[in-house]
Every structure is written in C-alpha cells, then in structure tokens.
Amino acid sequence: MLPPRTGAPTYSGLVSEGQAVPLRVRVELAHAAVQRLADSCGVDVLHIKGPAVDPGLRRHESSGSDADVLVRPDGVDRLMAALAAHGWRVETTFEAGSAFDHAANLYHPSWGLVDVHRLYPGMDHEPAAAFEVLWAERGARPLAHVACAVPSPLGQSLVLLLHAARTRTAGEHPDIAPNWTERTAADRDALRALAERTGATVALAAAIGELARHAGTPEAALWEVFAREDDRLGEWRARWRAARGPAAKVSVAVRSLGVNRYYLRQRLGHEPTGSDVAAEFVRRLRTGVGAVAGRMVRR
Amino acid sequence: MTAPGVEVSAAAGWVEVDGVVYAAALPDGPPLVLHGPGALVWRAAVPGGTLTEVVARVAAAAETSAEVVADDVTRFVDDLVAAGVLTYA
Numbered sequence: 001m002l003p004p005r006t007g008a009p010t011y012s013g014l015v016s017e018g019q020a021v022p023l024r025v026r027v028e029l030a031h032a033a034v035q036r037l038a039d040s041c042g043v044d045v046l047h048i049k050g051p052a053v054d055p056g057l058r059r060h061e062s063s064g065s066d067a068d069v070l071v072r073p074d075g076v077d078r079l080m081a082a083l084a085a086h087g088w089r090v091e092t093t094f095e096a097g098s099a100f101d102h103a104a105n106l107y108h109p110s111w112g113l114v115d116v117h118r119l120y121p122g123m124d125h126e127p128a129a130a131f132e133v134l135w136a137e138r139g140a141r142p143l144a145h146v147a148c149a150v151p152s153p154l155g156q157s158l159v160l161l162l163h164a165a166r167t168r169t170a171g172e173h174p175d176i177a178p179n180w181t182e183r184t185a186a187d188r189d190a191l192r193a194l195a196e197r198t199g200a201t202v203a204l205a206a207a208i209g210e211l212a213r214h215a216g217t218p219e220a221a222l223w224e225v226f227a228r229e230d231d232r233l234g235e236w237r238a239r240w241r242a243a244r245g246p247a248a249k250v251s252v253a254v255r256s257l258g259v260n261r262y263y264l265r266q267r268l269g270h271e272p273t274g275s276d277v278a279a280e281f282v283r284r285l286r287t288g289v290g291a292v293a294g295r296m297v298r299r
Numbered sequence: 300m301t302a303p304g305v306e307v308s309a310a311a312g313w314v315e316v317d318g319v320v321y322a323a324a325l326p327d328g329p330p331l332v333l334h335g336p337g338a339l340v341w342r343a344a345v346p347g348g349t350l351t352e353v354v355a356r357v358a359a360a361a362e363t364s365a366e367v368v369a370d371d372v373t374r375f376v377d378d379l380v381a382a383g384v385l386t387y388a
Binding site: 021022024025026028029032033034036037040086087108109110111143144145146 | 307310311312313314316321323325326327328329330332
C-alpha cells in the first residue's frame, strides 16, 4: 500500500532524480536518448555492442561503460549538432580518440558516455558503403522501450569480432567463441562474405587468427600490433604505415601525442587545468621517447 | 465526470531492473527512480486506460481498496505527468 503523504510535493521515497542509477541502466537509456535525437534529425543510426547485442552473442555480462552507435557518415554532423544542443559535451574528438579516428566520445549528465562512431575500425575503407551493407540487413531491438536499429545477428558478430581483434586480452577474447568458433560452418562462410562486402577481410582475419595470410600488407601490419602485446608507439607506428598519403601520415604522428581530457579528468579527479594538460602532453611525449629507447635497447 | 485516460508518454524510455523502474523523458532526462509503490503505479499505468483503471490495478496489486489508494495514486500520476513520462489522453 502507498505510504501516507506528508505534505511534500512529491513522494520523496518513490521518485528520486539524484539516486544512483546502475551503469547498465544508464547505458541503455543513453542508447534510447541518442535514438530519439537521431529520429528528430533524420539520421540513420545502428546501435552496437553492449545491450544492443543479442544475448546469445555475448559470453560475458558486462554491458560496457558507454553506449556505442554507428552513424551513417553523411549524418554525423547533424547528429553531433543535435547531441550538443541537448547537453552532450564532447570529451574526445574523432581525431583524438584512437588510432583509427573512428569515434567521438561524449558525456551527458543524465546518461553518461556515448561513443559516436563515424566508421567502424576494420570496415574503414569505405565507411558509407560498409554502413549501407549493415543497414540493409538491419534488425530492431527495443532499448529502454525505444525501437532501435541494430545490425543483423551476423553483422553484430562481425562488429564484435573486429572489436575483439583490437582488444588486448590475456588469452582468447570472450567474444570470439560465440561469434566464430561456435558458429556453424555456414555462418562462418557468411561472416567471411559479409567481411568482404564491408571491406573487413583483413580485420576479420586478425580476429580469427588468420592474419598471416595477409602478411606484408600495411593493413596487416596495423592489425598485427593488436594481435600481440605491444607498446603504444607500436600502435601509432603501424597506424602511420597504414595511413594513405603524406598528409594522413603527418596527422597520425601529431595526434599520437594528443591528450584525452576526459581520461585525464578521471585520473586527476578534477577538471584538468591548462597546466595539467601541458604536463600530460609532456608525459606522453616522454612515454613515446621511452618506447623508442626501449626498442633501441632491445635491438 | 469521466476519468481521464493515462498512458506512457511517447517521449518516455524506461528500464526495470530487480523491481526498480528507471524512467525518463527522452532525450534529456533526468532519470526518475521508481521503487516499491512507485514502481507499482508505473506498472499499472503502462497498459494505459482511464485513471480509474490505473487506480484499480494499483489497489488490486496492493491488496487493498481503490478508495484507500485513489488520492495518492492520482497525485503520483500527476507527478509523473509533470515529469514527462506519463500523459493524460
């Protein structure tokens, strides 16, 4: 039975805006919030990873710490503008986030973090064409009771496998078995075909231990770094080798020293000052120099 | 006078975990945490219907009479409408 009201304007024990919301709930609500904004600005979005994945394709319970969405490339600017207009703050730009330039990370006080992918690592040769392939075969999954578009089950497996390929783990990544090893031969053939159609043949090979078939290519060099333990310099060097043209190579080299303000804030426990950012830049530079020195010693 | 209809707002998103409902007006929020009787009222409102029907569902779930809970449920529904997660049809 309902507790008696005591004159308060609301039931303080029943509704709370300040009460802790579990991370998995925030992530699911973040997916739903982004979908609403995508609908409002007419942008196609595929929800990937975390709660957007069919339960049978995940071997581990974690829903991740942020919501991941893959955006049709020609709608990225519109979605980013809509997000900014609704209180999302950019923590990491596309250029600063990773060696692949693939995702911007944004924070909202109600929903936490979202990764907006303008391309998916491994399917990055022709992002618009890869998105269209995934979109054409999409399914639907309600997230927080909001209809969200998700890749087909095979598309979800490919996304998870490509993510596993660039995630360093002790032993086999837990997403490999349900999405490859335990799939039927027909499913694996279909996954290879889907990888070919999305330009992800080499990245899939990296995920399933067949990278040697592509040895000697710049793209294979990039994925080799993720396939074995290596330092950060190795990641950026491989990315530099894979970059197409002098301008892209210079861009990769400069960004390898960039400071991620969000992660710096997490580490410091407060908003980074200009001095903090400068100190972090120097620290990263020294780390890079240290990695070079380490390689020289090993030679 | 006919009781107004109550339904989940088209803007609402919600998740229920371990008996606690987390509901929000999207895309901005903030999330509301509804537990215990609050979650009960939410579940009674989700199928939609008149306010009288929502009150009756709550009363049945709480194993009491509609008269006992009517005022509280009505005010609580008002609160959820003000928060943007329910609407009066």
